[in-house]
Amino acid sequence: MSAIRVGVIGAxxxxxxxxxxxxxxxxxxxLVAALRRTDRLESLTRAGVQVAVELxxxxxxxxxxEFCVRNGIHGVVGTTGWTDERLNTLRGWLAASxxxxxxxxxxxxxxxxxxxxxxxxxxxxxxxxxxxMHHPDxxxxxxxxxxxxxxxxAEARRExxxxxxxxxxxxxxxxxxxxxxxxxxxxxxxxxxxxxxxEVIFGGTGETLxxxxxxxxxxxxxxxxxxxxxxxxxxxGLTLGLESFMxxx
Amino acid sequence: MSAIRVGVIGAxxxxxxxxxxxxxxxxxxxLVAALRRTDRLESLTRAGVQVAVELxxxxxxxxxxEFCVRNGIHGVVGTTGWTDERLNTLRGWLAASxxxxxxxxxxxxxxxxxxxxxxxxxxxxxxxxxxxMHHPDxxxxxxxxxxxxxxxxAEARRExxxxxxxxxxxxxxxxxxxxxxxxxxxxxxxxxxxxxxxEVIFGGTGETLxxxxxxxxxxxxxxxxxxxxxxxxxxxGLTLGLESFMxxx
Amino acid sequence: MSAIRVGVIGAxxxxxxxxxxxxxxxxxxxLVAALRRTDRLESLTRAGVQVAVELxxxxxxxxxxEFCVRNGIHGVVGTTGWTDERLNTLRGWLAASxxxxxxxxxxxxxxxxxxxxxxxxxxxxxxxxxxxMHHPDxxxxxxxxxxxxxxxxAEARRExxxxxxxxxxxxxxxxxxxxxxxxxxxxxxxxxxxxxxxEVIFGGTGETLxxxxxxxxxxxxxxxxxxxxxxxxxxxGLTLGLESFMxxx
Amino acid sequence: MSAIRVGVIGAxxxxxxxxxxxxxxxxxxxLVAALRRTDRLESLTRAGVQVAVELxxxxxxxxxxEFCVRNGIHGVVGTTGWTDERLNTLRGWLAASxxxxxxxxxxxxxxxxxxxxxxxxxxxxxxxxxxxMHHPDxxxxxxxxxxxxxxxxAEARRExxxxxxxxxxxxxxxxxxxxxxxxxxxxxxxxxxxxxxxEVIFGGTGETLxxxxxxxxxxxxxxxxxxxxxxxxxxxGLTLGLESFMxxx
Numbered sequence: 001m002s003a004i005r006v007g008v009i010g011a012x013x014x015x016x017x018x019x020x021x022x023x024x025x026x027x028x029x030x031l032v033a034a035l036r037r038t039d040r041l042e043s044l045t046r047a048g049v050q051v052a053v054e055l056x057x058x059x060x061x062x063x064x065x066e067f068c069v070r071n072g073i074h075g076v077v078g079t080t081g082w083t084d085e086r087l088n089t090l091r092g093w094l095a096a097s098x099x100x101x102x103x104x105x106x107x108x109x110x111x112x113x114x115x116x117x118x119x120x121x122x123x124x125x126x127x128x129x130x131x132x133m134h135h136p137d138x139x140x141x142x143x144x145x146x147x148x149x150x151x152x153x154a155e156a157r158r159e160x161x162x163x164x165x166x167x168x169x170x171x172x173x174x175x176x177x178x179x180x181x182x183x184x185x186x187x188x189x190x191x192x193x194x195x196x197x198x199e200v201i202f203g204g205t206g207e208t209l210x211x212x213x214x215x216x217x218x219x220x221x222x223x224x225x226x227x228x229x230x231x232x233x234x235x236x237g238l239t240l241g242l243e244s245f246m247x248x249x
Numbered sequence: 250m251s252a253i254r255v256g257v258i259g260a261x262x263x264x265x266x267x268x269x270x271x272x273x274x275x276x277x278x279x280l281v282a283a284l285r286r287t288d289r290l291e292s293l294t295r296a297g298v299q300v301a302v303e304l305x306x307x308x309x310x311x312x313x314x315e316f317c318v319r320n321g322i323h324g325v326v327g328t329t330g331w332t333d334e335r336l337n338t339l340r341g342w343l344a345a346s347x348x349x350x351x352x353x354x355x356x357x358x359x360x361x362x363x364x365x366x367x368x369x370x371x372x373x374x375x376x377x378x379x380x381x382m383h384h385p386d387x388x389x390x391x392x393x394x395x396x397x398x399x400x401x402x403a404e405a406r407r408e409x410x411x412x413x414x415x416x417x418x419x420x421x422x423x424x425x426x427x428x429x430x431x432x433x434x435x436x437x438x439x440x441x442x443x444x445x446x447x448e449v450i451f452g453g454t455g456e457t458l459x460x461x462x463x464x465x466x467x468x469x470x471x472x473x474x475x476x477x478x479x480x481x482x483x484x485x486g487l488t489l490g491l492e493s494f495m496x497x498x
Numbered sequence: 499m500s501a502i503r504v505g506v507i508g509a510x511x512x513x514x515x516x517x518x519x520x521x522x523x524x525x526x527x528x529l530v531a532a533l534r535r536t537d538r539l540e541s542l543t544r545a546g547v548q549v550a551v552e553l554x555x556x557x558x559x560x561x562x563x564e565f566c567v568r569n570g571i572h573g574v575v576g577t578t579g580w581t582d583e584r585l586n587t588l589r590g591w592l593a594a595s596x597x598x599x600x601x602x603x604x605x606x607x608x609x610x611x612x613x614x615x616x617x618x619x620x621x622x623x624x625x626x627x628x629x630x631m632h633h634p635d636x637x638x639x640x641x642x643x644x645x646x647x648x649x650x651x652a653e654a655r656r657e658x659x660x661x662x663x664x665x666x667x668x669x670x671x672x673x674x675x676x677x678x679x680x681x682x683x684x685x686x687x688x689x690x691x692x693x694x695x696x697e698v699i700f701g702g703t704g705e706t707l708x709x710x711x712x713x714x715x716x717x718x719x720x721x722x723x724x725x726x727x728x729x730x731x732x733x734x735g736l737t738l739g740l741e742s743f744m745x746x747x
Numbered sequence: 748m749s750a751i752r753v754g755v756i757g758a759x760x761x762x763x764x765x766x767x768x769x770x771x772x773x774x775x776x777x778l779v780a781a782l783r784r785t786d787r788l789e790s791l792t793r794a795g796v797q798v799a800v801e802l803x804x805x806x807x808x809x810x811x812x813e814f815c816v817r818n819g820i821h822g823v824v825g826t827t828g829w830t831d832e833r834l835n836t837l838r839g840w841l842a843a844s845x846x847x848x849x850x851x852x853x854x855x856x857x858x859x860x861x862x863x864x865x866x867x868x869x870x871x872x873x874x875x876x877x878x879x880m881h882h883p884d885x886x887x888x889x890x891x892x893x894x895x896x897x898x899x900x901a902e903a904r905r906e907x908x909x910x911x912x913x914x915x916x917x918x919x920x921x922x923x924x925x926x927x928x929x930x931x932x933x934x935x936x937x938x939x940x941x942x943x944x945x946e947v948i949f950g951g952t953g954e955t956l957x958x959x960x961x962x963x964x965x966x967x968x969x970x971x972x973x974x975x976x977x978x979x980x981x982x983x984g985l986t987l988g989l990e991s992f993m994x995x996x
Binding site for chain 4: 375376378380386387389417419420424427430436437443450457
């Protein structure tokens with residue numbers, strides 16, 4: 001079997017360099033294009049790229065993905081800042097190119113497992129809260145991953161017919177009880193020295209179960225990128241999150 | 250549907266009192282016998298007990314279960330101290346009473362989920378260690394639950410074809426790297442003030458995933474007992490752990 | 499040396515029973531009065547109580563303490579609900595009885611040490627946040643101990659000339675960043691199964707330092723009560739918190 | 748006041764580059780020599796270095812320090828691998844150069860505070876254990892910092908007249924209860940994804956107090972190096988650890 005031909009858009013950034021190194025270190029993938037900021041997208045088609053890894057920033061990502069979809073190049077997208085509107089635009093492009101696959105979103109194995117395990121445990125506990133912790137240069141609070149985790153938990157609770165969480169708080173300082181995400185309190189801690197951490201705390205009579213994910217280094221995303229690159233070509237359309245590629249069931 | 254007729258053996262102990270209270274608080278179970286140390290087992294048959302909850306101690310449990318099996322009374326067993334030999338003896342009795350069911354072992358929802366989630370995550374990570382923490386009056390180290398968790402993880406790693414864990418230790422104080430349970434290091438902390446806690450730490454490139462279970466109070470076992478009592482009658486033979494009753498898949 | 503004559507007000511409550519047991523278990527203290535709800539305060543003077551332990555509730559505590567101060571009985575007060583106004587009232591009574599001592603406030607060794615260590619570390623780190631976790635029947639959020647800890651930290655930062663904490667958050671859900679206590683974010687988690695827990699997270703370049711206190715059982719307060727009873731008689735006036743009795747310096 | 752003239756030995760390594768950058772970023776220090784592997788030590792004297800930062804490896808460090816002491820250059824030493832024998836050799840050199848100061852050992856503010864807080868809390872708790880967690884490429888277990896922490900705790904317990912720790916373990920797998928460092932159990936976890944972490948768990952009746960230090964990045968050492976460089980010149984002789992420079996009392 002011949003190697004998959006991979007192009008990296010944003011190859012000079014910190015994450016880009018990691019992905020380039022990872023692609024070059026395995027036999028079943030071949031790096032045929034590494035685009036920096038000033039490089040033209042046409043290099044992708046000229047080099048015969050089959051799967052592009054997108055690692056630039058929210059301002060540029062849509063143009064890059066439109067080019068890829070139009071040319072039948074599959075994509076694995078690490079750039080964040082997705083809104084429902086943007087996802088729908090991408091879905092529209094993909095509808096016109098029915099054999100092309102795009103993978104967007106959480107690409108760390110640990111992040112995906114955290115969400116999965118949290119959803120799995122959700123119906124068994126009376127209480128649940130999410131505490132995420134990040135470096136103080138982060139602009140959004142809570143993190144997108146924490147909000148997504150809370151929503152998955154809320155959905156699992158609804159499906160299990162769980163009542164609202166017990167909470168006798170009658171006197172609170174504003175903000176003390178966190179942000180309310182569909183009934184799940186989410187707390188965001190910001191401190192120098194932290195990288196990216198998330199804790200889901202489940203509580204039942206006499207016991208708690210805590211699932212914690214610590215991302216200490218962006219290299220934690222590379223195994224997820226490799227898995228995505230290997231699989232995205234056989235899954236047409238838009239895929240959100242690595243989860244469906246992980247054979248978790 | 251008529252209520253299940255329940256008997257509690259060891260009803261005067263701390264756990265027994267909790268189970269008695271829990272059985273009495275629900276409509277689909279009826280407490281028809283509550284045996285203390287000096288009570289005779291015949292009270293169980295006389296009262297028409299369908300499911301017995303066994304909460305005494307390792308020295309007495311086998312006699313009690315033999316009586317139950319011989320009389321077709323299903324059992325939910327909270328008493329610990331099980332060896333492979335004892336389990337085989339129990340299996341022998343059950344073979345002669347093919348409609349009787351016995352549930353033995355971890356009966357806390359949190360403990361069961363911890364094992365389940367740990368097994369689930371095991372194949373995705375290069376490294377894994379278990380740290381369990383208990384009060385200093387505990388006689389065994391590591392705890393039975395920690396050993397069982399480590400074995401489930403080891404099994405999942407073998408099935409996934411995982412290599413041995415990386416460990417460059419060349420100079421170690423005796424004991425520093427914990428006990429080796431099928432290739433999974435297990436550490437046992439004992440300190441006043443602790444109750445029963447277990448942490449499974451998975452590590453991959455740039456990230457860790459930690460699953461932690463804290464049992465703060467023995468009442469955490471009562472939901473598991475109730476679930477066991479409701480289900481054991483329809484599952485003949487020996488069942489180890491609450492897991493198969495939890496519809497986790 | 500003769501034993502200190504101790505009276506317990508609120509001896510029939512859960513905390514009261516623990517204190518009674520603890521006082522009776524040591525040689526240098528003698529339990530001479532154990533008042534229940536309907537007992538009259540005069541029993542204290544009649545029994546020659548030197549130190550009273552007050553364990554009732556906010557509605558009753560002020561009357562009890564006024565009686566004690568008026569009769570020169572020293573007090574160790576476990577009842578919560580203190581406001582600045584109430585403390586001032588108590589100070590007024592004590593001014594008129596200059597030999598009497600009263601100890602109010604955090605009486606767990608671990609809680610006191612957490613505050614002390616937190617204050618000690620405060621000036622060395624750029625960032626700090628407090629996360630407290632309690633059972634869901636608690637009425638106030640954050641806990642009084644968490645607010646007090648945050649204030650001590652804020653004071654230590656001001657004394658060290660520390661700038662405001664770094665926080666680039668520009669898009670936040672309401673409440674995500676916690677309650678602001680003098681510039682220190684405080685988050686309150688409420689979940690079934692939790693007892694009383696507090697975590698102080700300090701962050702500096704490339705590292706974090708976390709101080710965590712877990713109270714698993716109210717018996718954790720008894721060593722603090724005993725220490726208070728032994729010392730309060732030699733410290734006239736109002737003392738807030740066990741700290742000054744612990745010879746921490 | 749003129750800037751302190753600083754030389755870095757091992758300036759091309761990862762830690763060296765961080766220190767070079769840090770020295771250049773402040774006004775009161777001046778980088779006058781940055782030695783790489785092949786550079787001669789004479790560059791230090793020629794450049795008029797007042798304080799040398801040593802960041803090479805155990806095989807080379809002793810020669811470098813002998814040169815420095817002989818030439819009256821103060822030293823801040825980040826290289827590890829110190830034995831009592833080596834420390835004594837260094838003390839001997841310093842005895843012959845009574846105005847020269849050398850700082851060796853833990854140079855992270857967080858690591859120093861962890862030890863300090865642990866020693867401070869030690870006498871208040873019946874139980875204490877240390878759990879350190881590192882990446883799996885580490886050769887020694889437990890870490891030097893964990894052993895040093897355990898010794899400080901053991902010393903504080905002895906001074907306070909604390910009895911041996913309670914431990915009812917009668918049946919243990921080899922290694923489960925950790926390494927024994929003067930009566931304090933120390934456990935070493937090794938997993939991919941971890942960096943350098945240490946947890947000290949104190950336990951008393953009904954409560955635990957945990958002090959945890961997470962070093963996520965070697966840049967955490969630079970504030971300690973800067974503090975050491977500024978102070979070492981006024982503290983002749985050998986100083987172990989940053990602690991005495993931190994004005995902690």
